[in-house]
Amino acid sequence: MKKIVYIWLLIFGALAGPARAQSRAVAFTGVNVIPMDKERVLRDQTVLIKNGLIAEIGPKVRIPKDALRIDGRGKYLIPGLMDMHVHMLSDDADYPKSIAADELRVMVANGVTSVRFMIGTPEQLVLREKSARQEIVAPTIYAASPHLTGREQGNDFVVNTPDEAREAVRKSKAAGYDFIKITTFIKAEVYEAAVDEAAKIGIRVVGHADSRFVGLERALKARQQIEHLDGYLEAILADDAPMKGSVSDLYIYNPKNWESIDYVDERKIAKIARATVEANPFVDPTQHFMKYTFGLPRSEESIRAQPDFKFYPKKNQDFYIDYLKKTPLNKVPLEKRARWVEIKNKLIKAIYDAGGKIMTGSDTPEFLWLYGFTEHREMKALAEAGLSNYAVLEAATRNPSLYLGTLDKVGTIEKGRRADLVLLDANPLDDITNTQKRAGVMLKGIYYPQAELDRWLDEIAPRLHNALGETE
Numbered sequence: 332m333k334k335i336v337y338i339w340l341l342i343f344g345a346l347a348g349p350a351r352a353q354s355r356a357v358a359f360t361g362v363n364v365i366p367m368d369k370e371r372v373l374r375d376q377t378v379l380i381k382n383g384l385i386a387e388i389g390p391k392v393r394i395p396k397d398a399l400r401i402d403g404r405g406k407y408l409i410p411g412l413m414d415m416h417v418h419m420l421s422d423d424a425d426y427p428k429s430i431a432a433d434e435l436r437v438m439v440a441n442g443v444t445s446v447r448f449m450i451g452t453p454e455q456l457v458l459r460e461k462s463a464r465q466e467i468v469a470p471t472i473y474a475a476s477p478h479l480t481g482r483e484q485g486n487d488f489v490v491n492t493p494d495e496a497r498e499a500v501r502k503s504k505a506a507g508y509d510f511i512k513i514t515t516f517i518k519a520e521v522y523e524a525a526v527d528e529a530a531k532i533g534i535r536v537v538g539h540a541d542s543r544f545v546g547l548e549r550a551l552k553a554r555q556q557i558e559h560l561d562g563y564l565e566a567i568l569a570d571d572a573p574m575k576g577s578v579s580d581l582y583i584y585n586p587k588n589w590e591s592i593d594y595v596d597e598r599k600i601a602k603i604a605r606a607t608v609e610a611n612p613f614v615d616p617t618q619h620f621m622k623y624t625f626g627l628p629r630s631e632e633s634i635r636a637q638p639d640f641k642f643y644p645k646k647n648q649d650f651y652i653d654y655l656k657k658t659p660l661n662k663v664p665l666e667k668r669a670r671w672v673e674i675k676n677k678l679i680k681a682i683y684d685a686g687g688k689i690m691t692g693s694d695t696p697e698f699l700w701l702y703g704f705t706e707h708r709e710m711k712a713l714a715e716a717g718l719s720n721y722a723v724l725e726a727a728t729r730n731p732s733l734y735l736g737t738l739d740k741v742g743t744i745e746k747g748r749r750a751d752l753v754l755l756d757a758n759p760l761d762d763i764t765n766t767q768k769r770a771g772v773m774l775k776g777i778y779y780p781q782a783e784l785d786r787w788l789d790e791i792a793p794r795l796h797n798a799l800g801e802t803e
């Protein structure tokens with residue numbers, strides 16, 4: 332009996348979910364394809380999509396009579412974008428969980444077709460399943476565990492002994508999370524236990540590398556996938572620097588720590604880049620977030636002019652605008668902050684040059700940077716760090732797929748791959764910001780013209796803005 336109910340729910344889900352039947356073939360005609368298998372453009376192609384997969388690509392492909400034809404002349408087709416560091420407003424207890432479906436649509440409307448949530452919640456696991464079954468219009472979801480931390484911070488496992496760490500790792504794996512997320516204040520022996528347990532039961536460790544407790548050397552030894560370039564500033568301080576600490580992670584907020592910027596020894600960058608690639612070549616610097624939240628200051632005017640500003644509840648808008656006026660970072664000389672950005676850029680470029688696989692991560696939606704929109708800002712920030720436009724596209728498509736172990740399914744445009752695609756009006760290899768000139772997004776074979784996606788955004792903005800039920 333139970334089984335029958337389940338099947339009916341599935342059928343209902345299929346009807347109530349994505350607006351269009353999937354059985355109809357779709358053909359992009361006359362389109363320039365950037366397949367991302369290597370740096371090249373295939374001109375004037377037909378790309379035929381059937382049952383959510385890329386069925387054929389070529390200059391001459393027979394198109395079924397009833398197929399939906401999309402005129403791709405003068406346009407560019409790239410794989411769907413993958414954001415490897417995302418959170419949601421609805422992760423926060425203040426927000427209703429019901430806004431999650433809108434949040435996920437904002438990502439899709441910006442061409443993001445896969446995401447990795449970096450602080451897990453049980454709700455994300457439910458959304459992951461709903462997305463996989465196409466009951467909701469959402470990117471393919473990966474979810475790291477609630478974060479392992481030494482101090483209570485919410486959505487966490489507070490771990491202060493090796494046993495607590497091992498238990499948190501086992502519980503996370505049993506609950507179905509895809510990764511173990513580590514953040515801050517974890518003692519070295521507790522970290523070692525978490526990493527050891529994770530290796531034993533077969534789940535990867537991702538996240539911060541707290542420079543005061545864990546340190547980059549230990550995190551690299553553990554082959555952890557490191558976010559935000561945590562611990563790198565400390566690792567490249569001159570041997571005779573009068574301090575050991577620098578401005579990774581939460582230590583960024585103490586203006587005193589910024590004195591260390593003057594003691595960076597740039598000659599150490601190449602060596603640490605090589606060590607990174609040997610340990611774990613996958614690096615997600617979340618560079619836009621770091622650069623424009625802590626590095627270069629933002630004016631209130633520029634914040635209010637952001638297209639994603641209106642999606643935030645007023646309380647949230649006011650909080651961050653006020654915070655950015657009062658942040659202790661304002662006591663840090665602007666030259667030091669700019670120098671920090673420059674050093675981070677050099678680290679990214681050096682890791683890339685050493686063979687590293689850079690991945691895009693927006694680290695949204697804190698500080699009024701919204702997911703979806705900020706994926707494109709991250710791509711621009713990586714280009715500004717010195718990566719070629721092709722390397723940036725790799726960071727947003729094939730590198731995350733390679734990391735997730737799904738490159739045979741998605742992340743390139745090849746026959747048999749999942750049809751997660753973005754159609755652009757201009758060539759992103761000429762200018763990476765052309766990823767923002769979208770004609771449409773295809774999610775698992777279903778095509779949404781950008782005009783429709785823009786309508787979603789127009790409808791969703793006031794809903795998210797009012798999500799806290801404030802009266803203005």
Ligand SMILES: [Zn+2]
Nearest residue numbers: 416418449694
């Ligand atoms: Zn984060």
